Amino acid sequence: MKLIIDRHIPFVKGVFDNICQVEYLQSADIDRNTVKDADCLIVRTRTLCNEALLKGSNIKLIASATAGYEHVDLDFCRREGIATFVARGCNASSVAQYVGSAVALWTATNGLSTHDLTIGIVGYGYVGKEVERIAELMGCRVLTNDPPLAKQGYDHSFVSLSEIANRSDVITFHTPLTEEGEFATRHLGADDFFAQCSHRPLIINAARGGVMDEQSMLTAHRKQQIGDFVVDCWENEPNISHEVLRKALVATPHIAGYSANGKYRASQMCIEAVARFFGLSPAQPRHDIQRNVCTASGNDLALALLANYDIRTDTEQLKASPDKFEYLRNNYYTRYELEIG
Structure with missing residues (x-):
């Protein structure tokens, strides 16, 4: 079987390579020609999964490493018998x-x-x-x-x-x-x-x-x-x-959900969904995410959140280069969550 995977989805590379034919593409290159003979897509919100993309293709499952379905034409997929999955709650x-x-x-x-x-x-x-x-x-x-x-x-x-x-x-x-x-x-x-x-x-x-x-x-x-x-x-x-x-x-350039922890959860959920659907046994995704426990409360918790993720940095970058919105989003640095409570 053949998988097409958005190359900007982290933690997925190499997981299916020994058991499937896999192509890693830029979202802009995931089009009607590249998907027509694929069995499965693993995508982000930048890929509009609609009739224009999918009509006449061999796609059986779309797994989206996102929390929402807005980029997927669910009615078309139901009519065509294409299964869909999104990583609800991942971020x-x-x-x-x-x-x-x-x-x-x-x-x-x-x-x-x-x-x-x-x-x-x-x-x-x-x-x-x-x-x-x-x-x-x-x-x-x-x-x-x-x-x-x-x-x-x-x-x-x-x-x-x-x-x-x-x-x-x-x-x-x-x-x-x-x-x-x-x-x-x-x-x-x-x-x-x-x-x-x-x-x-x-x-x-x-x-x-x-x-x-x-x-x-x-x-x-x-x-x-x-x-x-x-x-x-x-x-x-x-x-x-x-x-x-x-x-x-x-x-910020649509990165609120872009912590490394959230990206890992989304990728892991998609990997598991694809494995279940096709009866595959993929490799486990690799990661270096460490626990960062925070027991603070009140104003101290607020300050801990700002210290852990200083939101001003992303703001300064986007305000300095608004034309780089997609670049900043696609090349986002590694940001870790606190484990709170």
Whole structure:
């Protein structure tokens, strides 16, 4: 059998080479011609897995080393009998620690204590739950919003999006990007939402670019409806808004989930999924990830998160070279998580 693997996915190289024909390609080179005779793809969000790519191919499984499905046309795959897998939850800890580092920077910049903060979390999936855990360990009050889960009767105390806007000092988004339906998330952060913000909050988008209406966010910032904003996921990536970039407290090239730990978990989950599906026995991926235990709490935990991952470094690099968005993302340095709690 033949596998095509995005060459920027770490920890996978060599794992299948002794039992399959494997090609490692740039995401831009994963196209209709290169996939037509392959049995399996292991990809990232940069590969749009749709009819244009897959029609007439031999693909039986798509494994994505990502937490979401937005780049996969699930309806087409179902019709064509193509199985799909994504590494749900793989990057939850990485994104949550990114949020913690951003909050730590903001509180330090403004002379605040984490014990004074109410953090509103929009989206209560794997990432939202981990953000809640870390926020509570930092001593913050937490509000959560997730209408789809609330409608399903999920056993949790949710509040409305309006209450999140009205009561929160920090508002962080962790939803998928959905375009239609009762709970569509495109432009959740827009004029109506920002007009309800009472505390000039810090806005964090580490979800998907389209969840935030960036022009509305700039207007809200200019009107002082919001205090600062943090952007990891952008509209129109990689051609990002230079005005948003200039005015952001933190601006990063979609790497919140890019810790070495998170990448390893994603790769390991994909390897296991491919092995199960095809009945293979691949080699074990190699890694050098070490445990880094942190037992701090309150402001000390916030400072530990910022010390472990100084989010200013990534911000300075992107602000200096916005045209290198993809390069910075594809050649991201090794960043390790803290083991918290």
